[in-house]
Structures are given as C-alpha cells and as structure tokens.
Amino acid sequence: MKLIFVSVMLLLCIGSRVREANAQFMTLRVSTPYVSSDGSAVIVDPADSPLPDARVKRMTAGWKREIATMRVEEDGVVRFGRRTGRTLYLEITRAGFQIMHVKLKIARERVKRPRITVEIAK
DSSP, rough: HHHHHHHHHHHHHHHHHHHHTOOOOOOEOOOOOOESSSEEEEEEOTOOOOOOTEEEEEEOOOGOSSSEEEEEEEEEESEEOOOOEEEEEEEEEEETTTTEOOOEEEEEEOOOOOOEEEEOOO
C-alpha cells in the first residue's frame, strides 16, 4: 500500500512538471515603436513590476541577427545610449515569459521612459 501511495505521488509530481515544461512560448511582436529620449527603457511584467535578469538582445533591422545582449538591472532598466534618430530592434526574453520583439525609437523630444510589458507564457 505504501509503495502504491509513493508511486502515485511520484506520478503526480512528474505530471505537474510536464505541464510546466509544455507552456506555450510564442514570439510576440509589438508593431508600434516605443519612444525614449534618454536611450533607456523599463522592462516589466503584467503587474507592472520590474523584470530583473531578463535578457535584451539588440538586433539588426527586422530582428534578423543579434548585435549585442544586455541584462536588465534590478530596477528593470536597460540602457542603450542616447544617439538620437535611430530605431533599435529588441528581443526580450526571460524564463516563463513570452519572447517579445519591440522597436525602440531614440528621439530628441523629452518623453517619459517607456515601460515595456513582457507577457507571461501560457
């Protein structure tokens, strides 16, 4: 009886881990560019909390090839530099979250630092 109980518990644990591993990851592409005047953005989760340790890859136009990878700071901020007039193609990743493709335009006009929300994987 004890062996059956342990076997059932083990199967339940394995089953729950398989469901977690089968979470659906998609690449979500945001068509409207975010705008930044200081060359930075804040990466947040759906509850608007900072998402530290997310990875942000700077990509060539159309997300074709990686140029550089940065780690998001504890406060959710990631910095790219202030060279105005350019548009950055970014890929944002973190375990348990969808892959996000976003554009970030570096503008001359003063705007509030953009907050980029990364969706949880379903």
